[in-house]
Structures are given as C-alpha cells and as structure tokens.
Amino acid sequence: AALLVINGPNINMLGVREPSIYGTHDYHYLERLCQKAAREAGFATCEVFQSNHEGDIVDKIQEALGAFDGIVINPAAYTHTSVAILDALKAVALPAVEVHISQVDQREGFRRISFVRLACFETVAGLGLEGYAKAIRDLAAHIGLG
Numbered sequence: 001a002a003l004l005v006i007n008g009p010n011i012n013m014l015g016v017r018e019p020s021i022y023g024t025h026d027y028h029y030l031e032r033l034c035q036k037a038a039r040e041a042g043f044a045t046c047e048v049f050q051s052n053h054e055g056d057i058v059d060k061i062q063e064a065l066g067a068f069d070g071i072v073i074n075p076a077a078y079t080h081t082s083v084a085i086l087d088a089l090k091a092v093a094l095p096a097v098e099v100h101i102s103q104v105d106q107r108e109g110f111r112r113i114s115f116v117r118l119a120c121f122e123t124v125a126g127l128g129l130e131g132y133a134k135a136i137r138d139l140a141a142h143i144g145l146g
C-alpha cells in the first residue's frame with residue numbers, strides 16, 4: 001500500500017517557527033519520522049509532500065486518486081479556511097487522517113474550526129510530531145494493513 005503525507009504552509013519552518021509550540025525538530029526530521037512510521041505500519045511506499053500554496057495541495061490530493069491508498073494531512077493554517085482542500089479530499093474519497101502538532105482546541109478560537117476534519121475519519125492533535133506516527137498507524141489499521 002502507498003501512503004501520502006501532506007503538510008501545508010509553514011510546516012517547512014519546523015525547528016525555527018515558534019519552537020515553544022511546534023518543538024525544535026526540523027522538517028527533515030519529520031520526513032524521516034513519517035518514513036519510519038509508514039514502514040513499521042506496513043506501507044510499501046510513503047511520499048511526504050509539503051507546500052505553502054493551497055492550489056498545489058489541491059492538485060496533489062487530486063493526483064493521489066489511483067496512486068495512493070490513504071492520506072495523512074496537516075493542512076496547517078488552511079485547516080481553518082480551506083473549503084477547496086475539504087472538497088478535494090471528498091472528491092478523491094481516500095481514507096484520510098487530519099494531524100496537528102499543537103493542541104488546536106486550546107489556542108485561539110479560530111483554530112477550533114476545521115473544514116478538513118469533515119473529510120477525515122480521525123483527527124490527531126497535540127501530540128507533537130509523534131502525532132504523525134499515530135495517524136499513520138491508525139490509517140494502516142483502518143485500511144487493514146499489518
């Protein structure tokens with residue numbers, strides 16, 4: 001099975017951006033964490049994609065149809081604004097898990113709203129980068145890997 005991990009805007013700034021919220025590990029560390037978790041969960045392949053551009057994320061989700069078996073997505077700030085990303089996830093109808101590094105429910109009020117959540121079977125938030133590993137394991141179980 002093939003896994004696609006999608007990260008939205010500013011996730012490439014991990015380690016630099018607000019380390020008290022997002023930690024001190026960099027984006028490369030996150031990529032390796034996802035690769036390892038995917039391997040251990042039984043995925044044959046794992047692509048880790050990042051973009052700061054909403055339309056590029058929509059394109060990537062559309063291209064996932066027929067190419068990937070599931071999606072783990074941290075849409076970052078687009079979580080709270082993007083009907084386009086929600087609609088793309090609904091269009092391809094691949095099993096998807098929403099991840100947030102921080103505890104989005106305990107921050108500013110605007111971070112409590114998630115459009116993308118409506119197309120995901122689970123949300124993982126507030127576990128730091130380890131949340132990606134949990135999301136990947138839960139996706140594997142959901143599609144019957146292992």
Ligand code: DQA
Pocket residue numbers: 009010011074075076077078079099100101102103104111
């Ligand atoms: C985030 C939470 C979002 O509110 C924020 O805009 C991000 C990262 C998280 O992983 O905690 O960029 O998705």
